Amino acid sequence: MSTELHHTPPALETGSATALLRFATAGSVDDGKSTLVGRLLHDSKSILTDQLEAVTHASLKRGQEAPDLALLTDGLRAEREQGITIDVAYRYFATARRRFILADTPGHVQYTRNMVTGASTAELAVVLVDARNGVVQQTRRHAAVAALLRVPHVVLAVNKMDLVDYAEPVFAAIAAEFSAYAASLGVPDVTAIPISALAGDNVVEPSAHMDWYGGPTLLEHLETVPVGGDPSDEPARFPVQYVIRPQGGEHRDYRGYAGQLASGVLRAGDPVTVLPSGLTTTVAGIDVLGKQTDIAWAPQSVTVRLTDDIDVSRGDLIAAGAAPQSTQDVVATVSHLHERPLRVGDKVLLKHTTRTVRAIVKDIPYRIDIDSLDRVAQPESLQVNDIGQVVLRTSEPLALDPYAVNRRTGSFLLIDQADGTTLTAGMAGEAF
Amino acid sequence: MTTAADILTADAYDNPYALSHLDALEAEAVHIFREVAGEFERPVILFSGGKDSIVMLHLALKAFWPAPVPFSLLHVDTGHNFPEVLAYRDRTVAEHGLRLHVASVQDFIDSGRLRERPDGLRNPLQTVPLLDGIESNRFDAVFGGGRRDEEKARAKERVFSLRDEFGAWDPRRQRPELWSLYNGRHSPGEHVRVFPLSNWTELDVWQYIERENIELPEIYYAHEREVFQRNGMWLTAGEWGGPKENETTQRRLVRYRTVGDMSCTGAVDSEAATVADVITEVAASRLTERGATRADDKMSEAAMEDRKREGYF
Ligand SMILES: Nc1nc2c(ncn2[C@@H]2O[C@H](COP(=O)(O)OP(=O)(O)O)[C@@H](O)[C@H]2O)c(=O)[nH]1
Numbered sequence: 011m012s013t014e015l016h017h018t019p020p021a022l023e024t025g026s027a028t029a030l031l032r033f034a035t036a037g038s039v040d041d042g043k044s045t046l047v048g049r050l051l052h053d054s055k056s057i058l059t060d061q062l063e064a065v066t067h068a069s070l071k072r073g074q075e076a077p078d079l080a081l082l083t084d085g086l087r088a089e090r091e092q093g094i095t096i097d098v099a100y101r102y103f104a105t106a107r108r109r110f111i112l113a114d115t116p117g118h119v120q121y122t123r124n125m126v127t128g129a130s131t132a133e134l135a136v137v138l139v140d141a142r143n144g145v146v147q148q149t150r151r152h153a154a155v156a157a158l159l160r161v162p163h164v165v166l167a168v169n170k171m172d173l174v175d176y177a178e179p180v181f182a183a184i185a186a187e188f189s190a191y192a193a194s195l196g197v198p199d200v201t202a203i204p205i206s207a208l209a210g211d212n213v214v215e216p217s218a219h220m221d222w223y224g225g226p227t228l229l230e231h232l233e234t235v236p237v238g239g240d241p242s243d244e245p246a247r248f249p250v251q252y253v254i255r256p257q258g259g260e261h262r263d264y265r266g267y268a269g270q271l272a273s274g275v276l277r278a279g280d281p282v283t284v285l286p287s288g289l290t291t292t293v294a295g296i297d298v299l300g301k302q303t304d305i306a307w308a309p310q311s312v313t314v315r316l317t318d319d320i321d322v323s324r325g326d327l328i329a330a331g332a333a334p335q336s337t338q339d340v341v342a343t344v345s346h347l348h349e350r351p352l353r354v355g356d357k358v359l360l361k362h363t364t365r366t367v368r369a370i371v372k373d374i375p376y377r378i379d380i381d382s383l384d385r386v387a388q389p390e391s392l393q394v395n396d397i398g399q400v401v402l403r404t405s406e407p408l409a410l411d412p413y414a415v416n417r418r419t420g421s422f423l424l425i426d427q428a429d430g431t432t433l434t435a436g437m438a439g440e441a442f
Numbered sequence: 443m444t445t446a447a448d449i450l451t452a453d454a455y456d457n458p459y460a461l462s463h464l465d466a467l468e469a470e471a472v473h474i475f476r477e478v479a480g481e482f483e484r485p486v487i488l489f490s491g492g493k494d495s496i497v498m499l500h501l502a503l504k505a506f507w508p509a510p511v512p513f514s515l516l517h518v519d520t521g522h523n524f525p526e527v528l529a530y531r532d533r534t535v536a537e538h539g540l541r542l543h544v545a546s547v548q549d550f551i552d553s554g555r556l557r558e559r560p561d562g563l564r565n566p567l568q569t570v571p572l573l574d575g576i577e578s579n580r581f582d583a584v585f586g587g588g589r590r591d592e593e594k595a596r597a598k599e600r601v602f603s604l605r606d607e608f609g610a611w612d613p614r615r616q617r618p619e620l621w622s623l624y625n626g627r628h629s630p631g632e633h634v635r636v637f638p639l640s641n642w643t644e645l646d647v648w649q650y651i652e653r654e655n656i657e658l659p660e661i662y663y664a665h666e667r668e669v670f671q672r673n674g675m676w677l678t679a680g681e682w683g684g685p686k687e688n689e690t691t692q693r694r695l696v697r698y699r700t701v702g703d704m705s706c707t708g709a710v711d712s713e714a715a716t717v718a719d720v721i722t723e724v725a726a727s728r729l730t731e732r733g734a735t736r737a738d739d740k741m742s743e744a745a746m747e748d749r750k751r752e753g754y755f
Contacts, residue, residue, distance in 0.1 A: 238461075251473070
């Protein structure tokens with residue numbers, strides 16, 4: 011509990027471009043994930059007195075002298091013991107440089123779906139391993155999920171370095187093995203960091219025990235890793251959520267299309283295609299929440315005005331640059347989320363961006379064994395936590411980008427028509 | 443593998459398209475409001491006159507500009523309101539031409555459908571009028587200002603939280619939320635609670651209030667007030683039933699961090715008279731809002747979890 015953060019408090023940065031980083035953690039049980047998360051929260055001063063008191067109290071009750079930081083994330087643990095819904099808990103902390111949203115998922119083997127959920131919005135995934143055990147089956151699984159969900163940055167945190175005498179060769183061997191595996195999955199960016207979550211080495215403060223390591227601490231890396239990419243590199247994708255028509259008063263002639271840019275940059279004057287109709291027009295102007303501008307970019311929520319009075323409604327996609335193909339035949343990699351299995355012939359709803367259509371499962375060509383990455387051809391069904399490929403036919407065309415190119419316009423959900431249950435998460439195109 | 447040198451030279455802030463964290467949170471909340479407008483028949487915003495509900499309304503006004511907000515407001519009125527907050531509520535409703543529904547705890551007590559608790563707390567009594575208000579108006583989406591950082595039971599709450607026809611929250615029926623795809627499907631009689639501020643912290647809310655220059659009820663800022671101490675909190679003396687005989691009042695410089703029922707919302711000693719002062723105070727503060735000011739949450743650790751299952755906010 012000795013380390014203190016040297017950053018200025020976040021409030022002093024009001025109004026600056028402190029960006030937001032969404033990240034996820036994954037680790038097997040007992041690798042030290044709770045301790046690590048607790049330490050990040052504690053050392054970044056995101057733990058408040060009453061929360062810390064509660065933890066200290068609980069630790070004393072268990073006969074521990076120092077507060078057990080792992081208890082800060084106790085909510086999930088209690089659930090695990092009771093055997094009810096385990097899923098993703100979100101934690102918040104900030105430093106002077108960034109605001110963080112952490113999707114904390116329990117590490118248990120059968121919870122692939124939670125990891126998938128947490129990774130879906132993450133820009134970075136921290137995969138934790140125990141230095142004594144190195145890369146284990148669970149680690150490979152975590153790497154595979156991060157790769158599958160196209161999480162742009164992966165950090166390998168080699169924990170419990172104190173238990174291997176802070177020895178470089180141990181770290182180097184694990185880092186090399188993991189990096190090779192991640193590269194084979196197509197993970198573009200892996201950073202390995204040797205840490206001790208318990209002692210605090212290289213979590214917030216540089217370690218005094220690992221002179222051989224010249225890289226950033228975990229927090230430094232989280233603070234500086236580039237977020238969001240460069241939207242000007244991507245074609246603009248704007249799913250229409252809602253048509254804004256005041257129909258009275260001074261704005262009676264106003265007609266704008268409200269949405270959040272899924273990718274790219276949109277400028278007044280840009281030629282655009284409306285999908286699925288294929289009609290073309292140009293951007294007349296853009297309103298950013300009440301202010302007129304002539305440029306907007308992902309992930310801003312804006313209202314777009316078009317030059318021509320064409321038929322555009324919720325569910326349409328306004329696209330600039332190379333427009334995606336509209337299709338009724340979808341080939342996708344899916345992660346099945348529900349106890350109810352998915353079978354060939356199932357009729358479901360498919361929710362893609364702001365559009366929901368009916369779909370039928372035409373084929374399940376294979377299931378992927380997430381540990382060996384072997385493909386099991388023509389499984390009878392996909393069970394909860396299974397990953398596989400499906401072929402779907404939809405009732406109406408969808409403007410779908412490959413997930414590998416666009417996480418927002420390439421993703422969808424399958425929903426039970428009868429009771430609205432979310433069944434499956436889908437990613438257009440091939441896995442890995 | 444990235445080397446240290448790569449990371450240290452990569453400047454994350456060179457990007458001209460970077461959004462501040464407030465911009466990113468705002469864009470996300472606006473997206474949520476518009477999803478609801480696009481997919482539900484009868485949405486309503488829970489509006490207490492507290493800062494979180496005020497920020498929600500501000501976001502909704504921006505989301506649909508220049509059209510009016512396509513939702514009405516619902517206030518669950520405990521009958522023990524701060525007069526400043528009621529005045530604020532009525533001013534706001536008039537200014538934006540909104541429709542306000544009031545679900546009154548007092549009415550329920552007067553008609554015998556609810557009984558006053560021995561401890562006089564009225565926050566726990568809000569659930570019945572709230573659910574009645576939702577049911578009788580057939581609201582299908584109900585916006586709440588809940589934030590996941592408020593306490594543990596909320597950390598795993600969804601942005602779209604499904605409630606059955608009894609208003610109850612069943613953990614097993616909550617749906618995984620991936621990407622920004624929110625599944626709002628529900629059966630007739632069921633409704634969905636929607637939390638657009640899920641990912642905001644108390645500090646974000648205050649920073650946003652400052653940036654957007656949002657007016658709040660004056661009790662959020664330091665002022666002198668007649669208070670007395672109960673359960674380690676400063677409560678306002680007043681008609682609702684305090685102080686009791688053995689409790690003495692005094693004048694103190696205080697402000698409120700949350701505004702709820704007067705009988706269980708405590709003031710904190712504070713000299714923060716402006717938004718900027720409050721932000722400094724919040725950043726330095728070592729107590730969560732709930733820990734500092736809510737008597738009913740102190741009752742039991744599982745208090746919130748239990749009430750949520752019953753259909754509370
Ligand atoms: N020696 C040592 N023990 C650790 C470290 N990190 C965690 N632990 C211990 O490992 C055990 C499991 O940690 P916990 O955080 O609960 O693991 P989780 O199951 O991954 O959340 C606990 O007894 C921790 O105190 C570390 O860096 N070094």
